[in-house]
Amino acid sequence: MSDDRAVFAEGVVKKFGEVVALDGMDLTVERGQVVGLLGPNGAGKTTMVRILSTLLAPTEGFARVAGFDVVKEPDEVRRAIGLTGQYAAVDEYLTGRENLRMFGDLYHLEPKYVKRRSQELLDSFDLSEAADRPVRTYSGGMRRRLDLASSLIARPSILFLDEPTTGLDPRSRLGMWAVIESLVAEGTTVLLTTQYLEEADQLAQDIVVIDHGRVIAHGTAEALKDQIGGDRIEVTVVNLGQAGAAAEVLRSVSTGEPAIEEGRVSAPVSGGSTVLVTAIRALDVAGIEVSDLLLRRPTLDDVFMSLTGHAAEDAQPVPAKRGRKGRQS
Amino acid sequence: MSTVAPVRSRPIVGWAVHDGLVVARRNLIQSIRVPESLFFSLVQPVIFVLLFAYVFGGAIPIPGDGANAEDAANAYRNYLMPGIFGQTVAFAAAASTVGIAEDMRKGLIDRFRALPMAHGAVLIGRTFADAGRQILVLAVLSLTGLIVGWRISGGVLNAIYAYLLLLLFAYTVSWVGSTIGLSMPNPETASTAGLAWLFPLTFLSNAFVPISSMPDWLQAFAAFNPVSTLVLSTRELFGNPTGIQPDYWPMQHPEAYTVLACAVIIAIFATLSVRKFGRTTSK
Structure with missing residues (x-):
């Protein structure tokens, strides 16, 4: 062959x-x-x-x-x-x-x-x-x-x-x-x-x-x-209204643009656990109440978000299609 | 994978018929597993026989037969039965329309099309099975006819010939029905569209009333309607009253015209549907 x-x-x-x-x-x-x-x-x-x-x-x-x-x-x-x-x-x-x-x-x-x-x-x-x-x-x-x-x-x-x-x-x-x-x-x-x-x-x-x-x-x-940067820091705020402020704080420690999804803010970082400590201090100083904070490897969700600007599960508005195309993706 | 699945040798009948029979077996198993659908496909023609025999029996005179009212009713029953046979086998098409539409919705069509099977086998299987089911329907219908007074008086060979013509016609309309089914967006639409054309087809014929009772322009249509020639052929072959035929070629040569019409219709619709099948994906 x-x-x-x-x-x-x-x-x-x-x-x-x-x-x-x-x-x-x-x-x-x-x-x-x-x-x-x-x-x-x-x-x-x-x-x-x-x-x-x-x-x-x-x-x-x-x-x-x-x-x-x-x-x-x-x-x-x-x-x-x-x-x-x-x-x-x-x-x-x-x-x-x-x-x-x-x-x-x-x-x-x-x-x-x-x-x-x-x-x-x-x-x-x-x-x-x-x-x-x-x-x-x-x-x-x-x-x-x-x-x-x-x-x-x-x-x-x-x-x-x-x-x-x-x-x-x-x-x-x-x-x-x-x-x-x-x-x-x-x-x-x-x-x-x-x-x-x-x-x-x-x-x-x-x-x-x-x-x-x-x-x-x-x-x-x-x-x-790796393409979208190494680890990510992820912060979950108690008060949804503080998500924006949390993003501002994370921007100062991150290597890229923070993403906000509901009450969860994530941003790419480098430098491992020391960044985590810096972030906690900065959040505390800014008076932001945090319910969860972690450092993790990026998921493919992050990859998709950074590549396309939208999450993978978002159904894209598809142009009007005729019946038989309706369920294709 | 290391091992390769062994392929069987080509059957004598050829792959198209082999694959068609495999699909037909599947369609017939479906009929057995859903006895309700088989039951109601038998009930409908039986109800037709009873309604027409007793409601219209005395009202529609058959030219050339019956001196008194009772004779006339008997003549009509004998006239009617081949008409019901013709109508019933024509309605086999509706089952094909719905069956194909259901396969498309379930995504099975995609799987069939991605198999190295013969082109058109799904359609051959569908038409085989739908025509095959008519054997049972015709048997039940014939029994009902015998009960209401219908008689076969044209000899056994002629009767067999009549039944074969009816099955040929069922097979023919199954191709038409399948072609319609392939164009339908869903089984619900298919069940309506599959029936719509069958009413004019069967009523604009000699199935229930003599053509000579229709206006002239309608007579011409009815005379060339293959349902008319099928019904006329079976009336002659069963030895039932035929009424008086208008002077159109098909009416004078009903058997030849029926076989010819079936051959032409199968050729057209088999080509159309196999081509359409090749471009269809599930819906």
Whole structure:
């Protein structure tokens, strides 16, 4: 194979009428790597995954997956990938086992193999007890696990996970993470989209931050955190009205602009714990009542804030879209 | 991953039919798991038979048959049954419209489209299953007909031919219904839109009243309506009264016209829907 990269996309543009969903996306995923595509709603994450999984054709630019062109060789791409979307794409009325059998048959796999592989997946995804019950009796977490199992029936070498934990409760989310981590340990290449910074941090070695259909930053979680400066000091004020004053005080000790979120003020600092002492004194002198004060490593939230000027969870006002685009991001 | 999943050899029927049957099996399992929907798809045509047989029975005269009132009512029942058959199989299209729209909402369409399966298999499966369900519907309907006095008097082979034509027509309208379903924003709209065109299609035909009783301009439309030729064919094949046919080619060659019309409609709508399917994502 001439192209050994799992995913290689260059200058991908996707327009839906007037709306530009992707505005020149570049993306490379090496084999065996886990890459997190991180961005707020409407940033273009889902559109990118749909182009890479052959569901949408790009308006401009090109993309290769497993060495095959997504527009010219869609069937070769489809044989190499597994796709798990934002909602569980399994049949409600079929049982878990029947779903797996259907997808295995549609991958044109040997019936005997499908049977064995289905059992294997049901066991490892903790679904063997519910295997012969219709899916509509499943919980949300079980559906997502079955959905993921369905995309693994043919042992794809590349897996696209589009917001795999959106809408799951915290316990189910941890369960999904464990499953994804074990896949990665087996050597599967994963491209994962998420709007949860925590999730990208937890699962991905390499993070691509996108906003308005473009890549705005790229690197490991650590590198991205370093990019916006080292540690951060975070102060929670008792009286919301004093947040502004606290920001003024922190400006004198910080290396960058303080950010205010409700009663919490944070600012990048260097110099470790001595800064903390200085800050406490200054706050005391200014008569600001503090309920909490800490020094921490920056989170990806901070990264996002400093890169885009808005928090990651903020739903961006998206231009009016027609029905079918409504739920994409 | 180190191991590669083994792929089976190409089945004799080809991948498109294989994949279509896999999807059809799934659609039929759905019908079994939701017995209510199957039950009501059987109840509706049965109610139609009873309403038409006893409410309109004596009121609509069938030219050429029935000397007294009771004979006339009997003649109408025999005239009516093929009409109900035709109407019922035409309404199979509505199930396809809703079924496809539901698949799109659930995101299943995305998964199917990201599989290396045959193009159009989802649609082939949908139309196979929706036409296949009509076998059961026709059986129940035939029993109801026999109870109210309908009789087959054209021989077994002709009767089988009639049932096959009805199933062919069900399969044909399923393609039309699927194409409509692919254009619908949600299943709710689909269930309305899926029915809207079926009422004029089935009532502007000879299903319930003889074409000769319609105004001239309507007669021309009704004569070329494949529902009319389907119903006329089944009336002839079942040995039921047909009424007097206006002088249009389809009315003189109903079986040939029905098969031809089905072939043309399938060719058009299969092309349209497979193309549309290739560009559809979940909603």
